[in-house]
Amino acid sequence: MALVAGVDSSTQSCKVVIRDSATGALVRSGTARHAEGTEIDPEIWWRALQEAIQAAGGLDDVEAVAVSGQQHGMVCLDEDGAVVRPALLWNDVRSAAAADKMVSEAGPDGAAYWAEETGTVPVASITAAKLRWLAENEPENAARTAAVCLPHDWLSWRLAGYGPGSGRAGLEALRTDRSDASGTGYWSPATGEYLPAVLEQTLGHVPLLPRVLGPLEADQRTPSGALIAPGTGDNAGAALGVGAGVGDVVVSVGTSGTVFAVTDDPSADATGLVAGFADATGHFLPLTATLNASRVLDATAALLSVSLPELTRLALTAPAGAGGLSLVPYFEGERTPNLPDATGSLHGMTLANFTRENLARAAVEGIACSLADGLQALRNLGIEARRVILVGGGARSEALQHAVSAVFGLPVTVPSPGEYVADGAARQAAAVLTGAWPKWTAASESVVKADAAPEVLARYRRAAATAG
Numbered sequence: 001m002a003l004v005a006g007v008d009s010s011t012q013s014c015k016v017v018i019r020d021s022a023t024g025a026l027v028r029s030g031t032a033r034h035a036e037g038t039e040i041d042p043e044i045w046w047r048a049l050q051e052a053i054q055a056a057g058g059l060d061d062v063e064a065v066a067v068s069g070q071q072h073g074m075v076c077l078d079e080d081g082a083v084v085r086p087a088l089l090w091n092d093v094r095s096a097a098a099a100d101k102m103v104s105e106a107g108p109d110g111a112a113y114w115a116e117e118t119g120t121v122p123v124a125s126i127t128a129a130k131l132r133w134l135a136e137n138e139p140e141n142a143a144r145t146a147a148v149c150l151p152h153d154w155l156s157w158r159l160a161g162y163g164p165g166s167g168r169a170g171l172e173a174l175r176t177d178r179s180d181a182s183g184t185g186y187w188s189p190a191t192g193e194y195l196p197a198v199l200e201q202t203l204g205h206v207p208l209l210p211r212v213l214g215p216l217e218a219d220q221r222t223p224s225g226a227l228i229a230p231g232t233g234d235n236a237g238a239a240l241g242v243g244a245g246v247g248d249v250v251v252s253v254g255t256s257g258t259v260f261a262v263t264d265d266p267s268a269d270a271t272g273l274v275a276g277f278a279d280a281t282g283h284f285l286p287l288t289a290t291l292n293a294s295r296v297l298d299a300t301a302a303l304l305s306v307s308l309p310e311l312t313r314l315a316l317t318a319p320a321g322a323g324g325l326s327l328v329p330y331f332e333g334e335r336t337p338n339l340p341d342a343t344g345s346l347h348g349m350t351l352a353n354f355t356r357e358n359l360a361r362a363a364v365e366g367i368a369c370s371l372a373d374g375l376q377a378l379r380n381l382g383i384e385a386r387r388v389i390l391v392g393g394g395a396r397s398e399a400l401q402h403a404v405s406a407v408f409g410l411p412v413t414v415p416s417p418g419e420y421v422a423d424g425a426a427r428q429a430a431a432v433l434t435g436a437w438p439k440w441t442a443a444s445e446s447v448v449k450a451d452a453a454p455e456v457l458a459r460y461r462r463a464a465a466t467a468g
């Protein structure tokens, strides 16, 4: 039995799954937490990966490994391969003004320019905006930056034995894949080429960049001999994990709330709502992402002094619409819509409806409504959802499952609880090993069909329109 490993190095934690490359059967797994924050020393990811690998029984009997990671993180390396400064993560908004300048510098049609050139209109999350921030605020660090890569690139590079203490700077050994490169703002999904002019405009010079591997390409191994697959951005990993195809829309509720589809052609949304990413198989992954998803559940559960399952139970005892309460969940500012300085707000409070149950329900419905706006943005590009698949840690909540179905007005397919990003990475590792995408047995799933509640979304949109 040939074993493969899949890694999900996400915002909150690192998950490792070891699977049978032929059948996909789960053999072992392990997890480890990451530190909080939107600016992280990558060594924290490396230590968590080592801990999760150890918890999963190690990689010595594994023949291939792939790493999926949180997208966009800015990892700057000096000429010796050392990290120049802590990585700025996808959800760090200090680069919002830099992103705005990049758009305005492109002229009156700046948004359309960036959408056509890179697939995405820059916002704070995009790596290029973080590089611009670095050049403007930490010029010495920008000057020391000899190479730039992403979280999954850097972890794959470390797995190959490069980095601190290895005695090998190894910058030329950095590798990435199309899906994660497409989130940088300096690589074009349409042409498959890096855009040096963007790096000159942002970082101020063109650093060494990871070679973009093809979907089944691998040219490095771990010290124990396991092939290292290209890896993916985490959403492309989730698409692999659930076997998403054209016509499927995946909704992921983790730290980020994402709504994405698999398409045959690249997208270029000048409104900036949809990021025109690439997927991990050679196709494309138009995607909307919010800053406020599962952590809204965490915050509400903490406020009510209940566990997450208890929060779900409270929310399920309230009626759809939470008695008229609407929570606009812009707790950390918001990316989609691009309101980095916005804050959250609660609307429609009365003495009658201000209950624990309605507040729990309003939190769940607020997340679902923000995701419904993401689905609408995809629809505005002509992308229809024949099937909606709900994943991420938040998908464990039956209340959220029902709210997504009610607010979307669609049935929602919910795979059995699992780590679908790591599963997708494992599937890529198996594909690299055999040269073909394996047909693994799909996880069991349920389909949730709630009564449509368009009035909940309409009321939410009226409330969200007042957010500044």
Ligand SMILES: Nc1ncnc2c1ncn2[C@@H]1O[C@H](COP(=O)(O)OP(=O)(O)O)[C@@H](O)[C@H]1O
Binding pocket: 010, 011, 012, 013, 253, 254, 255, 256, 294, 295, 297, 298, 308, 309, 312, 392, 393, 394, 395, 396, 397
């Ligand atoms: N039973 C549950 N009900 C609701 N949410 C849950 C439950 N279990 C975990 N979560 C949510 O899952 C989130 C972590 O999901 P995950 O997809 O691992 O995040 P990320 O990929 O961003 O690291 C937590 O913030 C938590 O709110």
Ligand SMILES: O=C(CO)[C@@H](O)[C@H](O)COP(=O)(O)O
Binding pocket: 010, 011, 012, 069, 070, 071, 072, 090, 125, 183, 234, 235, 254, 255, 256, 257, 258, 275, 287, 289
């Ligand atoms: O920025 C995006 C997608 O553009 C996020 O989806 C990040 O990739 C973080 O993912 P999670 O940690 O929330 O899974």
